Amino acid sequence: MAIGERRAHAARVYPLIVGGWLGVSVSALAQPVQMDPVVVTATRVTTPLTELVADVSIIDRAQLEQAGLQSLIDVLANLPGVQVTFNGSYRSNSGVFLRGASSSQTILLINGVRVGSATTGSYSLESLPLDRIERVEVLRGAAAALYGPDAVGGVIQVFTREPQDGLTRSASVGAGTDGQRKLGASLQGQSGDWGYSLGASHERAKGINVKLPGASGFNADADGFEYSSLDASVRYRVNARHLVSAQVLLSDGEYGFDGAPFPNPLSLNAATARAVAYPRLEQQVLKWSADWTAEWTSTLTYGHSRDVSVNRYWRIADGAAAGQSRFNTTRSQLIWQNDVRLGRDTLSVIAEQRKDEVDSTTNYTVSSRTLRGLAASYAMNGQDWNGLVTARHDRNSQFGSFNTWALSAGYKLSPSLRLVGSTGTTFQAPSFNQLYFPGFGNxxxxxxxxxxHELGLRYQQGSTRASAVLYRNRVQGFITPSTNVQSNQAVLEGVTLTWDQSWGATALSVSYDHADPRLKPSNDRVLRVARHVLRTQVSHRQGAWQSYAELRLSSDREDAQFPGRVTLPGYGVLNVGAAYQIRPNLTVQVRLNNLTDKAYSLANGYTMPGRNLFVSLNWND
Structure with missing residues (x-):
């Protein structure tokens, strides 16, 4: 891919948060388990976890607070069915593979509204600071019938900080190796019919030299990052039946990478050019919720976002400007959802419209796209079984009309064992880069x-929880991201096993993923996806102390090395940490990532950070 377009560079070691999953992740460091949490993303309606058929994980605020100076993608790497990739230093661009599907095949929602780049078809998870996030839900599995195009591998939904009852204040400060620094503060409260939340954070690091000597485009410098972020939310209870709210999120950053401009008026290369990316994410959401009757609720949501990607270049020798590239997406979306409760069942009807507009230094043949969709779903809840039927019609201004559908069901085989399964269809239009980027597009x-299709078993008895999920996703006309070649088919299949056990103050969690996505008819592996990943986390609480250890073992993966492929070796990474509660509202935390200083790579030509330490002080009132 050409230089200007969101280079996957990135960033941080993978801190694996202690937890376990059975459709929901457990909080890190042996936090108390919420026995019956609710989930929104799986059905677009608030639903108890016990009534869900879909495979869902929840990352709550307690887990996010344990992550130190990490990005959201680092935290997601801890979940079953999720693999990530980095091509750079701290907090630069990255990618996620959900059940073998790439970032462009998994959609990102923030507060219910889709964000991302129309040129790459992907999104900037690394631009989302953890301090500004209240909760994350990850839906694994095809969800196009519910959310529209591109939800091939699943959905990641982020909820920013929300108003709280009373008055809640928090602040954090941290520092670590490689020049890591972090500072954040937030204020949340409720006064009468008004609720509010306001927060800001700043993060930075000097970074590391992320490219391997001899790799293409090598520059022996440290590529650092700096991000400043702000979020605000206000809601007003008009009366017993009507609630209005507004939310704003802004993340503004910069990070260094190795590269040269195109066009290249000063004839620079990666070793003679200073290259800096300036990503920016803006989102505003307005929402009106109305309870027209005891059984009928409607929500009208308007969202506006800008995904900004600007790269600038200078000659190292004298600082002369050498050019810049710009790839910006402005997205507006209107969603009208009506939910009607029929006894224990719920009928939902959803109408939405989205418009994407591209502003770029590259001349795209088409630079805007409008999508309109209409969906209906029916959630059934019996005594021992439940199910979800969904049908959707979408119209794409470039590719016309298409239909998708999904069926899912769950049945209690016994009080502790549940059988679940689903089947459905997906649709994904090519991105603007895939269609029109000079020298690459087709x-x-x-x-x-x-x-x-997927089939699973879930078990829960006392403090023991376990699950097994088999999945298979056949994608006709699969477009290989690295080459932009359309294969006959890709088969994304695998199995995910999880086990979570606690003994009083001690918790153990184990997950295993076998993923084998293949291109047909060549039978080549999908790039950057390991076939085997084993995660083990153990934590223990003793008085004011909490300690934990996290181990991830991964088999090899393949990556592009033009004109062929290269195998990236497997690896094992061990992280350890501890937290001490100095006072009821004051905690100090220490994380030591990559304890054995393991050298490994998730993308050809790049290395990951070695042993690194981060210490933080967190105050909540």
Whole structure:
């Protein structure tokens, strides 16, 4: 891919948060388990976890507070079915593979509204500071019938900080190796019919030299980052039936990478050019919720976002400007959802419209796209079984109309054992880069159409929880991200096993993923996806102390090395940490990542950070 377009660079070691999953992740450091949490993303309606068929994980605020100076993608790497990739230093661009599907095949929602880049078809998870996030829900599995195009691998939904009853204040400060620094503060409260939340954070690091000697485009410098973020939320209870709210999120950053400009008027290369990316994420959401009757609720949501990607270049020798590139997406979305409760069942009807507009230094043949969708779902809840039926019709201004559907069901085989399964279809149109980027795009590409199936068992008895999920997703006309070649088919299949056990103050969690996504008819592996990943986390609480250890073992993966492929070796990473509660509202935390200083790579030509330490002080009132 060319230089200007969101280079996957990035960032941080993977701090694996202590937890376990059975459709929901457990809080780190042996926090108390919420026995019956609710989930929104799986059905677009607030639903108790015990009534869900879908495979969902929840990352709550307690887990996010344990993460230190990490990005959201670092935290996601701890979840079953999720693999990530980095090509750079701290907090630069990255990618996520959900059940073998790439970032462009998994959609990102913030407060219910989709964000991302229309040029790459992806999004900037690294631009989302953890201090500004209240909760994350990850839906694994095809979800196009519920959320529209591109939800091939699943959905990641982020909820920013929310108003709280009374008055809540918090602040944090931290520092670590490689020049890591962090500072954040937030204020949340409720007064009468008004609720409010306000927060800000600043993060930075000097970074590391992330490219391996001899790699293409090598520059022996440290690529650092700096991010400043702000979020604000206000809601007003008009009366017993009507609630209005507004939310704002802003993240503004910069990070260094190795590269040269294109066009290249000063004839620079990666060793003679200073290259800096300036990502920026803006989002505003307005929402009106109305309870028209005891059974009928409607929500009208308007969202506006800007995904900004600007790269600038200078000659190292004298600081002369050498050019810049710009790839910005402005997205507006209107969603009208109506939910009607029929006894224990719920009928939902959803109408939405989204418009994407591209502003770029690259001349795209088409620079805007409008999508309109209409969906209906029916959630059934019996005594021992439940299910969800969904049908959707979408119209794409470039590719016309298409339909998707999904069926899912769950049945209690016994009080502790549940059988779940689903089947459905997906649709994904090519991104603007895939169609029109100079020297890379192919305007003859056609949409990718898929059929997905999964079958699972879930067990819960006392403090023991376990699950097993088999999945298979066949995508016709799969577009290989690195080459932009349309294969006949890709088969994304695998199995995920999880086990979570606690003994009083001690908690153990183990998960294993076998993923084997393949291109047909060549049978080549999908790049950057390991076939085997084993995660083990153990934590213990003793008085004011909490301690934990996290181990991740991964098999090899393949990556592009033009004109062929290269195998990246497997690896094992061990992280340890501890927290001490100095006072009821004051805690000090220490994380030591990559304890054995393991050298490993998740992308060809790049290395990951070695042993690094981060210490933070956190205050909550």
């Amino acid at each position: 305007p003859d590409l056609t949409p990718q159409k898929g059929r997905a």
